[in-house]
Amino acid sequence: MTATAWLQLLALVASLAVAVPLLGSYMAKVYGEKKAPGDRVFLPVERFVYRILGVDPESEQRWTTYAYSLLAFSLVSVVVLYGILRLQHHLPGNPDGIAAMNPFLAFNTAVSFVTNTNWQNYSGESAAAQVTQFAGLLVQNFASPAAGLCVAVALCRGLTRRKSRTLGNFWVDLVRSMTRVLLPIAFVFAIVLLATGAEQNLHAARVVTTVAGQHQTIVGGAVASQESIKDLGTNGGGYFNANSAHPFESPSSFTNLLEIWLLLLIGFALAWMFGKMARDRRQGVAVMSAMFVLWLAGALIAMPAEAHGNPSFTKTGVSQVTTTANAGGGNLEGKEVRNGAPASALFADSATGTSTGAVDASHDSLTPIGGAVPLVNMMLGEVSPGGVGAGLYGMLIFAIMAVFIAGLMVGRTPEYIGKKIQAPEMKLVVIYILAVPLVALGFAAVAVLVKTTLASQGNPGPHGMSEIVYAYVSASNNNGSAFPGLSGNTDWYNTTLGLCMLVGRFVLMIPALAIAGSLGRKQIVPAGAGTLPTGTPLFTSLLVGVVVIVVGLTYFPVLALGPIVEHFIGKF
Amino acid sequence: MRRMLLTGLGMVLLFTVLSIVYTFVVLGIGQGVLSHQANGSLVTNAQGQVVGSSLLAQGFSDDKGNPLPRYFQPRPSEGSSGSNPYDPTFSGSLSLGPTNPKLIGFVPGVSIIDGNGQLVKGPDGKVLATNPFATPTDPYCVPVDAKGNPVTQSLSTPSSGVGDPKQYAMNSDGSYQCDPNTVPERALAYRALNGLAAGAPVPVDAVTVAFSGLDPDISIWNAQLQTARVAQARNLPASTVAALVERYTTPRSLGILGEPGVNVLELNLALDRLPKS
Numbered sequence: 001m002t003a004t005a006w007l008q009l010l011a012l013v014a015s016l017a018v019a020v021p022l023l024g025s026y027m028a029k030v031y032g033e034k035k036a037p038g039d040r041v042f043l044p045v046e047r048f049v050y051r052i053l054g055v056d057p058e059s060e061q062r063w064t065t066y067a068y069s070l071l072a073f074s075l076v077s078v079v080v081l082y083g084i085l086r087l088q089h090h091l092p093g094n095p096d097g098i099a100a101m102n103p104f105l106a107f108n109t110a111v112s113f114v115t116n117t118n119w120q121n122y123s124g125e126s127a128a129a130q131v132t133q134f135a136g137l138l139v140q141n142f143a144s145p146a147a148g149l150c151v152a153v154a155l156c157r158g159l160t161r162r163k164s165r166t167l168g169n170f171w172v173d174l175v176r177s178m179t180r181v182l183l184p185i186a187f188v189f190a191i192v193l194l195a196t197g198a199e200q201n202l203h204a205a206r207v208v209t210t211v212a213g214q215h216q217t218i219v220g221g222a223v224a225s226q227e228s229i230k231d232l233g234t235n236g237g238g239y240f241n242a243n244s245a246h247p248f249e250s251p252s253s254f255t256n257l258l259e260i261w262l263l264l265l266i267g268f269a270l271a272w273m274f275g276k277m278a279r280d281r282r283q284g285v286a287v288m289s290a291m292f293v294l295w296l297a298g299a300l301i302a303m304p305a306e307a308h309g310n311p312s313f314t315k316t317g318v319s320q321v322t323t324t325a326n327a328g329g330g331n332l333e334g335k336e337v338r339n340g341a342p343a344s345a346l347f348a349d350s351a352t353g354t355s356t357g358a359v360d361a362s363h364d365s366l367t368p369i370g371g372a373v374p375l376v377n378m379m380l381g382e383v384s385p386g387g388v389g390a391g392l393y394g395m396l397i398f399a400i401m402a403v404f405i406a407g408l409m410v411g412r413t414p415e416y417i418g419k420k421i422q423a424p425e426m427k428l429v430v431i432y433i434l435a436v437p438l439v440a441l442g443f444a445a446v447a448v449l450v451k452t453t454l455a456s457q458g459n460p461g462p463h464g465m466s467e468i469v470y471a472y473v474s475a476s477n478n479n480g481s482a483f484p485g486l487s488g489n490t491d492w493y494n495t496t497l498g499l500c501m502l503v504g505r506f507v508l509m510i511p512a513l514a515i516a517g518s519l520g521r522k523q524i525v526p527a528g529a530g531t532l533p534t535g536t537p538l539f540t541s542l543l544v545g546v547v548v549i550v551v552g553l554t555y556f557p558v559l560a561l562g563p564i565v566e567h568f569i570g571k572f
Numbered sequence: 573m574r575r576m577l578l579t580g581l582g583m584v585l586l587f588t589v590l591s592i593v594y595t596f597v598v599l600g601i602g603q604g605v606l607s608h609q610a611n612g613s614l615v616t617n618a619q620g621q622v623v624g625s626s627l628l629a630q631g632f633s634d635d636k637g638n639p640l641p642r643y644f645q646p647r648p649s650e651g652s653s654g655s656n657p658y659d660p661t662f663s664g665s666l667s668l669g670p671t672n673p674k675l676i677g678f679v680p681g682v683s684i685i686d687g688n689g690q691l692v693k694g695p696d697g698k699v700l701a702t703n704p705f706a707t708p709t710d711p712y713c714v715p716v717d718a719k720g721n722p723v724t725q726s727l728s729t730p731s732s733g734v735g736d737p738k739q740y741a742m743n744s745d746g747s748y749q750c751d752p753n754t755v756p757e758r759a760l761a762y763r764a765l766n767g768l769a770a771g772a773p774v775p776v777d778a779v780t781v782a783f784s785g786l787d788p789d790i791s792i793w794n795a796q797l798q799t800a801r802v803a804q805a806r807n808l809p810a811s812t813v814a815a816l817v818e819r820y821t822t823p824r825s826l827g828i829l830g831e832p833g834v835n836v837l838e839l840n841l842a843l844d845r846l847p848k849s
Contacts, residue, residue: 007828053582054575068573072580080584125661134595135588143587174583183594190598197627200602200610205661208614210630211623211840212640217661218612218625225598242651242663245783247627248612252822253830309776312676312683316712316756319773326775327791328831333675333755333780334665337647337789338822340831362783364667365675460725461689463669485667569691570671570682 001307001330002322005342009299012257012346016264023265024272024284030180031153031173032277042179049175060166063517066154067510069170070147074114074506077143082110084136085128093131095204095220101127108494113137115505116144116387118230118237118357118480119471119497121489125219125240130202134222137237141226142186145233145266146177148389151509152270155393156277158516159417162524167516181266182233189228189262197251198224223248231262234387236357236480244347244360245336253338256360260343260350267291267354267385270392278417282535287395290543294377294384295353302345302366302373306330309341310367311571334365345370348481352377355387357480364459364467364483367572371483372563375470378477379555380547381436387478393512395543397432399534400425400515402546406532415531418524425518428511435507437554440476443496444469444558453492458485462569466562473555475500615837618845626838628786631658639765642805643843644790644798646836647777648758651785658786665781673724677712677754678703685725692727705740705748709760709770713750715740722751755779766801789833792821806843816842 029036050057061069084091085106089099101109105121112119122128128137154167194200203220210216223239227249230236240246250256268288275284307330309320322329330341339347344361351358352374363374377384383395400416404426407414414421447453447468457464467483474481475497482488488497533539602610617623624630632643639645649657650665668675673683680700684692691699705715714722718741741749750757758779763772775794795817803810820839823832 004824004828008830011826011828049586053579053586055579069576069580072573072576073583076577076580076584080581080588123662123664125663135592138595139584139587139591142591143584146587171579171583175586178587178590183590187594187598190594191601194598194602194606194609197609197613199612200599200606201612202599203611206612206622208622208624211617211837211844212630212632212634212643214631214633214635214656216624216628216630216658218614218628219660220612222595222599224602224610225595240663242665242784242786246663247625247784247786247788251613251627252825254825257825257829310670310676312671312679313755313776313779315679316677316759317771317773318755318759318776318779320776323793324832325791325793325796327777327789327793327833329776331670331780332776332782333670334667334783335780336782336784336787337777337791337833338787338830343830359783362665362667364669365665365783367670458667459669459672461671461685463671464689466669483667483669484664485669566669566671572670 020268023269027273028276055171077114088129094129098129104494108498111498113140115501117478123241141229145388149177152389152392155516158520186229194224200224231259234354234356267391289540291385298349303342305370306341306345334362353384364485368563368567412530440472444472456487462566476504649785677756707747712756715748795834
């Protein structure tokens with residue numbers, strides 16, 4: 001790898017280090033009980049909305065009501081989006097005359113966008129009308145991270161409140177997430193993306209005669225506005241099939257790094273917010289450090305692996321030498337010249353460490369180790385730093401697991417920031433941790449045994465198995481990226497992947513809220529001599545260990561059969 | 573519950589309204605202030621006709637698909653609905669994996685595998701040490717069938733070993749016809765087009781596809797290797813062409829982000845604008 005490739009990693013970390021505490025502190029105020037910046041602008045608008053929708057912003061909800069509200073919102077979201085996808089050929093704003101999606105594909109797509117997965121079994125440019133993009137898919141690009149934020153905030157409240165039966169009001173948290181966090185930031189970066197070349201128009205596709213006298217169809221669309229929230233909200237559903245590899249979505253090496261920055265921003269900032277809400281910054285820093293260590297480890301493995309390239313290319317006289325003139329060299333199959341191999345690997349690590357389905361390269365064409373990093377990131381539950389909301393509540397659940405394991409070692413009742421962790425919470429934690437491996441590995445096992453589902457593989461051998469496992473792990477963790485060689489648009493994959501997404505979203509969110517409710521009711525006990533301090537580097541390393549061992553080991557056999565065996569076959 | 577669903581519906585409508593307003597505000601700014609970018613960075617030729625977008629690669633081949641020597645050639649593309657690559661209505665690639673013979677060719681011990689994913693063995697029971705389909709020019713040749721499709725699985729194995737000629741398309745000299753889309757075959761074609769010696773190193777971007785299928789850039793080295801050919805085809809001094817290559821090189825953003833590249837369409841348009849010598 002070239003020195004500049006390392007410098008861009010450093011630049012990314014430095015710019016995050018500046019922005020994360022600012023945004024984290026701001027969000028702590030947005031979801032806090034006192035005045036927040038911007039109240040004068042936002043409060044009157046929000047009050048108007050509450051009055052129309054019949055929401056009493058002062059009334060707080062118990063965890064059950066909070067969860068029912070979340071489910072109601074998600075259910076309506078799925079139904080409305082499904083309707084739009086099925087009826088898009090009747091709607092105005094479809095200048096290219098794109099037809100309706102079939103029922104299986106529409107189900108898969110609607111669930112995919114509502115659960116913040118953004119798995120796409122369709123190509124945006126040929127199967128989604130412009131109106132579907134900006135009045136259907138874009139809506140869920142805002143709504144799904146907003147709902148994720150609500151659950152994370154509720155869990156923070158449960159951990160930090162004293163003897164409280166309530167966790168806040170879902171509708172209020174939802175509206176404030178939209179108006180005060182997602183919309184303003186997305187707007188700023190939509191303009192930046194637009195200025196650097198992302199298109200923003202509502203033109204019908206335009207046929208031009210090329211220099212060599214052939215025809216090329218240039219597709220129009222409101223891309224810039226969707227692109228910024230796609231990344232900021234850890235959604236990842238590309239306007240185009242090629243996602244962030246498409247020059248209209250990410251026109252330059254600057255926008256590539258900007259998009260990586262947007263993917264990571266809220267995830268890390270939420271950990272900072274948690275520290276603020278716990279009135280102990282070290283608690284937030286400990287959780288954030290665990291996220292950072294996992295993310296950095298992925299980058300340090302994947303970037304050199306891709307820069308090192310494919311030994312089979314070298315045999316045929318193809319030079320992957322890592323020089324500036326050779327566009328940084330390395331494995332450029334499936335990658336753009338402007339991004340280069342190291343930055344593409346960094347994008348892959350960041351998109352899968354968060355719950356973003358965005359890609360700026362084909363993950364299928366990564367080297368075995370370079371491709372194993374995104375796979376492992378998802379298997380670890382996407383907590384490095386994780387999706388908007390989902391990352392923080394995931395990591396906090398793992399933190400509860402970590403204090404429990406530490407408590408078992410020394411024989412004390414475990415506590416986490418003053419809350420006793422007891423049997424009811426641990427039962428819910430176990431549900432949370434087991435649900436995803438169960439559906440992901442279960443469906444993948446069926447899919448590799450059935451001839452018709454095996455036929456969807458785009459690559460032979462162990463790589464083909466990696467494709468199928470990647471699909472189910474991605475859907476179950478609500479990531480949405482793919483080894484795109486797999487032809488997922490079949491009734492089997494549309495249905496089973498859709499089910500995985502629902503489990504990965506709601507079978508995790510409900511226990512997280514239940515834990516929040518249960519912890520919220522408890523007294524805060526003062527730290528004693530037997531309390532494990534959780535704001536220390538020691539706890540960070542314990543947390544990383546728990547994530548890697550408890551969660552990661554579940555998947556080790558399947559990794560051995562896929563990327564690891566391919567690494568040795570290909571003599572990498 | 574009914575009340576909750578109604579509130580949920582109201583919220584979805586609120587989010588929809590906000591999304592539409594947001595889209596149109598960005599649209600207004602784009603069309604008003606940044607219209608070049610907002611409309612897809614379209615570029616025109618010397619006659620003022622729109623010929624494409626500076627952000628999207630396009631082919632510089634004749635109608636038979638042969639590259640035109642007087643133009644710099646972009647990276648290969650698999651973004652196509654069929655015969656026409658560089659098609660923005662089908663962005664994407666075939667996403668071939670790093671050990672797929674359709675990408676790397678038949679590398680003994682790596683990619684010659686049967687339909688069950690097992691390495692193919694010769695009559696002696698050992699994993700093949702050489703590619704039975706090798707041709708004098710391409711030791712990694714992947715054979716094609718009569719229709720031109722690469723054959724990578726269910727390789728015919730008569731008693732003599734792999735490679736029963738009846739199943740494959742053959743050249744007149746008795747060698748196998750090779751799939752032209754493997755990296756080794758692309759490297760051979762690249763060397764032939766640019767007059768490079770056999771076995772000369774080839775830049776990796778020249779023989780691999782981008783995921784978009786629309787990568788507008790090539791590496792600086794790739795452009796430099798094409799310079800002599802383009803200059804000769806246009807009857808220009810190589811220094812003139814080299815100067816243009818340098819001019820249309822996009823450096824790393826902020827000096828450190830990503831990699832530098834040469835924009836092929838802008839470079840070719842600049843060549844066309846040069847006064848005829």
